[in-house]
Amino acid sequence: MASTNQSPQYKKTEANFLAAKTNKDKIYWLEEMIKECPKHKSSEKMLANLKTRRKKLLEKIEGTKKMRRSSGRVGIKKEDMQAIILGKTNSGKSSLLSLLTNAQVVVSPIVFSTKQPVIGMMDYNGVLIQLIEVPAIESEYYDKGLVNTADTILILINEIKDLNDIEKSLQNVHGNKIVLFNIKDNIDKRKLEATLKSKKINFVIINTKTKENMEQLKETIFSSFEKIRIFTKEPGKEKSKKPMIFNPDSTIGDVAKKVLKNISTIKQTKIWGPSSKFPGQIVGLQHKLKDLCVVEFKTR
Ligand SMILES: Nc1nc2c(ncn2[C@@H]2O[C@H](COP(=O)(O)OP(=O)(O)OP(=O)(O)O)[C@@H](O)[C@H]2O)c(=O)[nH]1
Ligand SMILES: [Mg+2]
Structure with missing residues (x-):
């Protein structure tokens, strides 16, 4: 990757990338490089090269996870209490999974970074609940089967209108639905609460950046199983x-x-x-x- 004519910022991120020890850090710096990389014709090749490297790294991470998971069992073993986290890309699904469980996830500003279901176990005062992030609902990797059989569906949205788009693909869902409104921008919370209430939706307003309402969320998830x-x-x-x-x-x-x-x-x-x-x-x-x-x- 020639970086001779690149900006100082780019060179800095490239140095950080080269020094990065873990794949996760490497991905982070690669994404910074992609942001810094000029978007004109002469750097097209370089940009493509960066993106390929990112894709390979992501595949590597997902690959090791897959191996670890499938050792001893095939596919996903459904635990007694299973909740699926679904939503549009970049809604914060991976961020939420990493807040609630010890699952290794890739949180990234790049769209469609989760390409296969990721499992984590959430501990709610000694009760273990299986949480699974499925790839974004608009992506080719979205897993309808998993969603249809889950006990509870956590629908992660960033704005009310996401809900209409998502509900269309939830026709065959059996589980209880909980809407999680993940606040990303400055939003009038009172107004939002009133809107959600008027729709008679079971909802929790959260913020995966400030970690707001995580305890209430755990409680709501547990009570959805009616155990x-x-x-x-x-x-x-x-x-x-x-x-x-x-x-x-x-x-x-x-x-x-x-x-x-x-x-x-x-x-x-x-x-x-x-x-x-x-x-x-x-x-x-x-x-x-x-x-x-x-x-x-x-x-x-
Ligand atoms: N401002 C803000 N940004 C957030 C919040 N939650 C997540 N993000 C950012 O949004 C981006 C996407 O987050 P992810 O958790 O990877 O989203 P995802 O839904 O798993 O996305 P994909 O798996 O790629 O479909 C990342 O850059 C996060 O840092 C939030 O509450 N507030
Ligand atoms: Mg994700």
């Missing part, structure tokens, strides 16, 4: 750190079947929390549970 969290404990001990997940209206019997080898060894069951009349109430196997109950089995 309940149950803690268990042994007599005289603290309750479990992580809850177990059940369908609403599950009973003590359902929990017992999951945690005990043999439920006939139960001598007594106590319960704390929303479904109990008082803390430590003694209940039978038919007792129906509510979210955040704590169950104690005393066994022989």
Whole structure:
């Protein structure tokens, strides 16, 4: 790549590119070089060259991710609670995924940088939820199948009119839809809130730059699965750190079947929390549970 007649800024970014150690940093500096590269006829070849290098690097990153993911299993294993992040290109899908999970993503001002689904696990107070970013809805890599089978669809938009365009391609979706308005520009939030409310949409206003509303978002995502969290404990001990997940209206019997080898060894069951009349109430196997109950089995 000859850079003899290039601007000082370009040379600086090129130096940074050459010094970059990770592929992610390399991509970042390549993109800066693309921005700095003059857009006239004589540099056409050079620009094309830069873009090819970027494409190869992106493919390399996606390639290693794919290998890592497919080791031991084929395709995407659907976890109990799965939510898909979808939206137009550059709406901030990768930014959101990296805020909520430890997934390795490419966040880039360049359009269509995510070319295959990227998986991450979100930890919501000990509950693990699978989040998948699918390539932009307008791209050839968009994965309809994944979207149609997901439990929850997170529709990321930057302006209200995005919604109309996106909804057209969500005809066969079964999951609950949550609209995430990712604020990118200065927007009158009150007005926006009123508009979204008037459309009777389940929505959360977020900002992937300032990380606004991330806790509320996690809560909304969890509640969309309509599951309940149950803690268990042994007599005289603290309750479990992580809850177990059940369908609403599950009973003590359902929990017992999951945690005990043999439920006939139960001598007594106590319960704390929303479904109990008082803390430590003694209940039978038919007792129906509510979210955040704590169950104690005393066994022989
Ligand atoms: N100003 C502002 N920029 C943002 C925000 N979120 C993301 N961006 C920028 O928008 C660009 C695109 O972000 P990504 O997270 O890569 O978007 P994406 O939806 O994954 O895009 P593709 O995968 O390429 O379709 C990046 O340059 C981000 O830095 C935001 O909340 N505010
Ligand atoms: Mg992306």
